[in-house]
Amino acid sequence: MPSLSMSVDSQQIERAWLDPNRIWSIGPGVAWQGLSGSVSVRTGASVDDSDLYGETHYSDIQFQLYGKKLGFDSFFQSYEGYFLRDLPAGCERGQACSLRRELEIEHAGLVAYYVLDPRWSMRAAFSPPDRQMHSAGSWFLSAGFNLLAIDNDGALVEGLSPPIDSSRLFMASVAPGYGYTWVREKWFIASAFYLGGGPVYASYSTAEDNTDSVSGWELALKAGFKLGAGYRGDTWQAGIHALADSPYVQIEGVELQWVAQTVEIYTGRRF
Secondary structure (H helix, E strand, O other), X not given: OXXXXXXXXXXXXXXXXXXXXXXXXXXOEEEEOOEEEEEEEXXXXXXXXXXXXXXXXXXXXXXEEEOOOEEEEEEEEEEEEEEEOOOOOOOOOOOHHHEEEEEEEEEEEEEEEEXXXXXXXXXXXXXXXXXXXXXXXXXXXXXXEEEEEEEOOOOOOOOOOOOEEEEEEEEEEEEEEEEEEEEEOOEEEEEEEEEEEEEEEEEEEEOOOOOEEEEEEEEEEEEEEEEEEEEEOOOEEXXXXXXXXXXXXXXXXXXXXXXXXXXXXXXXXXX
């Protein structure tokens, strides 16, 4: 299940999370020799509680490629239609104040990893059908690029100053991290975390005059994780894989954070 959420914070408002009305979806996926990919598309058919949470139209394409030392995550996400996770005073679920039907967020990114200790395999941890034979861990380095486009009909959150309604962000980052895989016979649990930052070039417009302003270069933070668990047998395998990538940037006193994430459940047979 893929997702793309965003939070907005400033001195004038409390932190507000904007979430898509997503549901569990099934899309095609493939894994072969360390290359894996998945596609999830939703066109806006009715879902449970759409009157309360609105409808989300989205497409989400993700691919991963892992070798012995090098690994890559790539993704393109396009979401339209959001709701406020926590409601402000006087606002009820389903009212216009709780929905951002016109909010569209597009996010593209690439993250590369380099593993320092060959005893730990990122490929075996997060890409079937490879498996790690013994428990091990390693430090790794990651470098990434993120492009984010935000467009809304009106301020992202009521009371926000400046009342940003759209923004374009171009970010490059470097982040060290650590990964570990625990193995017991043919069962495993794997995790990897990274934290770093880098420069971001930002522009935005406001609901007041709808003219573009350039914030210029800012310093952004970035964090992410990967989790995996399952069974890798000689013939059959099954498991779960989750990942999240979350940059954070401040523009003219407004703090923006977005979280690109996905959860995948897989099963397969070795040939």
